[in-house]
Amino acid sequence: MPDVPSLSGKRAKSVSNGKKELRLAIAGLGTVGAGVVSLLQENADLLAARAGRAIRIVAVSARDRKRDRGVKLEGFTWYDDPVSLATAPDIDVVLELIGGAEGAARTLVEASLAHGRDVVTANKALIAIHGAHLSHLAATHGAALLFEASVAGGIPAIKLVREGLAADQMEEIGGVLNGTCNYILTKMGDSGEDFSEILASAQKLGYAEADPSTDVDGWDAAHKLAILAGLAFGQPVSFSSIRVEGIRHVASYDHQFAREMGYRIKLLGMARRLDKSGAIEAWMRPCMVPRHAPIANVNGVFNAVRTQGRFSGPMLIEGRGAGAGPTASAVMADVMDLARGAALPVWGTAPQPARACAPISALSGAYYLRLLVRDKPGVMAGIASALRDEHVSMRAMSQHSFVTHDRDAPLSASAPEPVAPLAIITHQTQESAMKNVVARLSDMHEVLNDPVLMKIES
Structure with a gap:
C-alpha cells in the first residue's frame, strides 16, 4: 500500500484498507480551532493508525487572516465566508468552532446538514437551543451531527x-x-x-x-x-x-x-x-x-x-472542562468516529420535538435559607410564623456574631441596631412553599436583605 502524507510532514504507512482520506474544514480559529489544528498536525500519524484512514484539514475560515494563532495554516484553502464551507468541494466534514446560538454558526450548521454534509461542533448554546431542529435536519438529509466537545471539555460525558x-x-x-x-x-x-x-x-x-x-x-x-x-x-x-x-x-x-x-x-x-x-x-x-x-x-x-x-x-x-487541549481532543474524538464510519442518531433515538421540563414550583427537597436580621425581640417569632404558615419544618438553625455592615447587603449608615446573619436548614418540603416563605420574609422590616435560598442535594 502507498504511504499516506501526514500534516506533521512525515510519511505514515497506510492502514486505510482502501478508504480515502477524511477531509476537514474548520470554521473558527480561536482557542479551540487552533487547538484542533495543533493536535492534528502533531498526532496525524497516530490518528490515521487508529481511524484506519488519513485525516486532513483542507479548508479553514476565520475573520482575520493575518492574526498569529501559533499554528501553521499554510496549504489550507481559506474561505472568508464560513457558510460557503457547507457546499465547498472536496470537504467531507465541517467543524463548526465559531460559537453562539445564532448568526454564522447556526447558518453554517443548518446549511451543511441540509446539503448532507457531516458536522462536528463544540457549540453548546447552538445544540441546547436548536438541537431539536438540527437533529431533524440531520435525519432528513442523512448527515451526522456530533458534539462531544460541547459538554465538559475533554471529559467523555456524551x-x-x-x-x-x-x-x-x-x-x-x-x-x-x-x-x-x-x-x-x-x-x-x-x-x-x-x-x-x-x-x-x-x-x-x-x-x-x-x-x-x-x-x-x-x-x-x-x-x-x-x-x-x-x-x-x-x-x-x-x-x-x-x-x-x-x-x-x-x-x-x-x-x-x-x-x-x-x-x-x-x-x-x-x-x-x-x-x-x-x-x-x-x-x-x-x-x-x-x-x-x-x-x-x-x-x-x-x-x-x-x-x-x-x-x-x-x-x-x-x-x-475547558481549554484548548481538552476541547480539541473531544472535537477530534467525534472526527475519529466519522472516520471509522460510526454515526449515531443525535439524541440516541429518532428525532422528536423538544419537551418542556416540570415547573420548578412542583419540586420538593430540603433547603438552606440565609437571612440578615436586626437584633430585636420578636424577629425569630416572625420567621417561625412564616415557616409554620407554609407547613415548613425547621431541622437546624445557626446564627453568627453580630455585624454592623455587610458588603453583600449594605445597610444604612444610620441603622441603630446591629444585625446578624442567620441560617436555617429545613426538612423535606415543597419548593412552592419555600418561595412563599421567602416572599413573606422579604416583606419583614427586620429582614435586611433578599433572603438567599439554596436546595440541599444529597
Missing part, C-alpha cells in the same frame, strides 16, 4: 451517555458543569473572601472572561445540562423551561454556615426523571452538598458529570 450507557434507563444526570463558577466557589470556601474579590482574581488568571455573565449567571452550565438531559432521556428539552440561577448572590457567610453544618456549596445542574409518564425536572442553581459526597470534592476549574442508571447505578466522571 460518549458515556450515548454509547456506554445506551442499554440503561437513565434516572438522573447532571453535575458541576462550569469551571469558572467552581473555581470561584472553591476559593470563596477556602479563603473566606467575597464573590467580587475572587471573581477579580479569576479574571486575572484567565479563568473568567472580562464579561463573566454567561458563566457566573449559570447560562453556560445550563446549556450543557440541556444537552445531557436530552441525551439521557432520549428527547431534547426546551431550554427556556430550565430554571437557571447563578452564583452572584452567594456570600462568604454562606460558606461559613456550610462548613459549620457539614456542607459545601456547588453550582449544580441536575435533570431527573420524575415518573413513568416521562416528565423530567431540570435546573441549574447553587446547592448545599454534604462535604463527604464525591461531587463536593470536585474543586477548582474541574468539571464532573454524575449519572444514575436503573441498572448501572451511580457513576461520576471528572476532569478539566
Whole structure:
C-alpha cells in the first residue's frame, strides 16, 4: 500500500484498507480551532493508525487572516465566508468552532446538514437551543451531527451517555458543569473572601472572561445540562423551561454556615426523571452538598458529570472542562468516529420535538435559607410564623456574631441596631412553599436583605 502524507510532514504507512482520506474544514480559529489544528498536525500519524484512514484539514475560515494563532495554516484553502464551507468541494466534514446560538454558526450548521454534509461542533448554546431542529435536519438529509466537545471539555460525558450507557434507563444526570463558577466557589470556601474579590482574581488568571455573565449567571452550565438531559432521556428539552440561577448572590457567610453544618456549596445542574409518564425536572442553581459526597470534592476549574442508571447505578466522571487541549481532543474524538464510519442518531433515538421540563414550583427537597436580621425581640417569632404558615419544618438553625455592615447587603449608615446573619436548614418540603416563605420574609422590616435560598442535594 502507498504511504499516506501526514500534516506533521512525515510519511505514515497506510492502514486505510482502501478508504480515502477524511477531509476537514474548520470554521473558527480561536482557542479551540487552533487547538484542533495543533493536535492534528502533531498526532496525524497516530490518528490515521487508529481511524484506519488519513485525516486532513483542507479548508479553514476565520475573520482575520493575518492574526498569529501559533499554528501553521499554510496549504489550507481559506474561505472568508464560513457558510460557503457547507457546499465547498472536496470537504467531507465541517467543524463548526465559531460559537453562539445564532448568526454564522447556526447558518453554517443548518446549511451543511441540509446539503448532507457531516458536522462536528463544540457549540453548546447552538445544540441546547436548536438541537431539536438540527437533529431533524440531520435525519432528513442523512448527515451526522456530533458534539462531544460541547459538554465538559475533554471529559467523555456524551460518549458515556450515548454509547456506554445506551442499554440503561437513565434516572438522573447532571453535575458541576462550569469551571469558572467552581473555581470561584472553591476559593470563596477556602479563603473566606467575597464573590467580587475572587471573581477579580479569576479574571486575572484567565479563568473568567472580562464579561463573566454567561458563566457566573449559570447560562453556560445550563446549556450543557440541556444537552445531557436530552441525551439521557432520549428527547431534547426546551431550554427556556430550565430554571437557571447563578452564583452572584452567594456570600462568604454562606460558606461559613456550610462548613459549620457539614456542607459545601456547588453550582449544580441536575435533570431527573420524575415518573413513568416521562416528565423530567431540570435546573441549574447553587446547592448545599454534604462535604463527604464525591461531587463536593470536585474543586477548582474541574468539571464532573454524575449519572444514575436503573441498572448501572451511580457513576461520576471528572476532569478539566475547558481549554484548548481538552476541547480539541473531544472535537477530534467525534472526527475519529466519522472516520471509522460510526454515526449515531443525535439524541440516541429518532428525532422528536423538544419537551418542556416540570415547573420548578412542583419540586420538593430540603433547603438552606440565609437571612440578615436586626437584633430585636420578636424577629425569630416572625420567621417561625412564616415557616409554620407554609407547613415548613425547621431541622437546624445557626446564627453568627453580630455585624454592623455587610458588603453583600449594605445597610444604612444610620441603622441603630446591629444585625446578624442567620441560617436555617429545613426538612423535606415543597419548593412552592419555600418561595412563599421567602416572599413573606422579604416583606419583614427586620429582614435586611433578599433572603438567599439554596436546595440541599444529597
